[in-house]
Amino acid sequence: MTDLQLPATSTTPRVQLPGEGVNGWIEGNCYPENATAFFDPVLSWLRNYRKDGGRRMTLNVKLDYFNTSSSKCLLDLFQLLQEANAEGTQLRVCWLYCQDDPDMRENGEEFAHDLKLPFEIRAY
Amino acid sequence: MNDEGKEPLTFLLRHDGELTLEDSERLIGEMLACVNAGQVTRAAFRAFVELVQNIRLHAAGRGSVSVWIEQDALMIETSNSATDDDIRNVSELAAFANANADVLGDIIRTRRHEPGRDHSPGAGLGILETRRQCGRDLQVSKSGDHESKSVLVIRASLAHKSRL
Numbered sequence: 153m154t155d156l157q158l159p160a161t162s163t164t165p166r167v168q169l170p171g172e173g174v175n176g177w178i179e180g181n182c183y184p185e186n187a188t189a190f191f192d193p194v195l196s197w198l199r200n201y202r203k204d205g206g207r208r209m210t211l212n213v214k215l216d217y218f219n220t221s222s223s224k225c226l227l228d229l230f231q232l233l234q235e236a237n238a239e240g241t242q243l244r245v246c247w248l249y250c251q252d253d254p255d256m257r258e259n260g261e262e263f264a265h266d267l268k269l270p271f272e273i274r275a276y
Numbered sequence: 277m278n279d280e281g282k283e284p285l286t287f288l289l290r291h292d293g294e295l296t297l298e299d300s301e302r303l304i305g306e307m308l309a310c311v312n313a314g315q316v317t318r319a320a321f322r323a324f325v326e327l328v329q330n331i332r333l334h335a336a337g338r339g340s341v342s343v344w345i346e347q348d349a350l351m352i353e354t355s356n357s358a359t360d361d362d363i364r365n366v367s368e369l370a371a372f373a374n375a376n377a378d379v380l381g382d383i384i385r386t387r388r389h390e391p392g393r394d395h396s397p398g399a400g401l402g403i404l405e406t407r408r409q410c411g412r413d414l415q416v417s418k419s420g421d422h423e424s425k426s427v428l429v430i431r432a433s434l435a436h437k438s439r440l
Contacts, residue, residue: 162305183304183325185297185332217308217318219325220384220401227388253318255409262385 153204156197164190165215169197176211182226183219191225195232202236206243214248214276215256227263234269244270251275288315288350289343296337300328303341316343319409320350320434326402326409327430331356335428349412350436355419358428363418366428369400370414373407380408403430410434 153171160166165180184190201209211233218226233243247260257273264271289306291299307324310316324343331339331354339356358366376383384404407414415431 162301181308183329185300185329217322217325219322219329220405221329223401224388255318255322258381262381266385266389 153201153206156194158193167194169194169201169211170209171201171206174209176209177214178211179214181217182215182222183217184222187219187221187225191222191229195225195229198229198232198236202232202239202241206236206241208242210244210246212246212248216250216253218259223259227266230263230267230269230271234267237269244272247271247273248276249273287342287344289341291342292340294337295328295331295339295341297332300332300337303328307343316350316436317434319411320352323406323409323432323434324352326406327352327354327432330354330402330430334358334362345436348436349433352432352434353429355427355429358426360418360426363416363426363428366403366430367416367418369403370407370416370430373404374413377407377411377413380404384408406430406432 155171156167156169158164158167160180163181163184165178165182168177168179170176178194182190213226230245233245237243245263247263249256249260257275260271260273264273288310289303291303304325307316307321311318311321320343324341328341331337331341335356335358339354341352341354343350343352345351373380384401387401387404403414410432412433412435415429415433417429417431419427419429
């Protein structure tokens with residue numbers, strides 16, 4: 153399985169999902185006007201990863217800001233990981249937030265509360 | 277001081293007329309620069325993004341946005357053409373958000389799971405999040421009295437960083 157690499161733009165984060173490795177990254181700002189269009193290839197890649205028997209990955213999510221439409225897409229993404237785990241994969245999320253940004257910590261806690269997915273929340 | 281004895285408004289950002297995608301991204305970038313320079317809070321930035329994108333998504337970019345400092349507050353105001361139905365929907369949503377400010381986090385979390393609706397693809401999350409970030413009531417009003425030319429005005433007020 154090939155990697156997915158999307159470069160960061162002024163409104164979208166860098167995405168690095170490894171076909172073989174164990175650490176994926178979504179990093180930067182995330183407030184595209186059309187969040188669905190941005191997240192479609194990410195969700196599509198993850199569906200294929202699941203189908204191809206991807207077994208173990210930590211998705212590191214290190215966002216400075218995201219808009220509400222992206223929050224819905226992030227939830228879809230996390231739910232996809234959750235569904236894959238129900239089939240035996242070992243996918244987990246590491247939510248990294250700036251230590252002086254309590255809103256981002258709270259956002260991570262909200263996602264963690266709503267998901268049955270290993271979800272670590274860590275300050276940097 | 278102006279003629280009325282009031283301090284003149286200090287505009288941080290202002291854009292009138294057509295709001296293209298490029299305009300929107302430029303304004304958001306300028307607001308982010310204000311955050312990085314310590315002029316405004318992250319909360320103000322988050323509210324600003326939602327309100328600017330609201331114009332783009334719901335009024336096809338036909339609207340204006342202003343950000344200014346007034347006494348102890350940072351004000352963000354958007355205005356855009358809208359139908360009376362849209363104005364009523366936004367007014368009701370803002371009133372709901374204002375009345376449930378203490379539990380907005382739970383409401384937003386629940387609504388995140390809901391599909392979008394025809395008149396509100398984001399299930400109203402943008403307005404709810406704006407209210408949450410402001411910590412103060414949103415003001416929604418209508419100007420113009422002809423149905424096809426009504427203008428929706430949303431005003432958000434946040435504590436200004438230099439006086440927090």
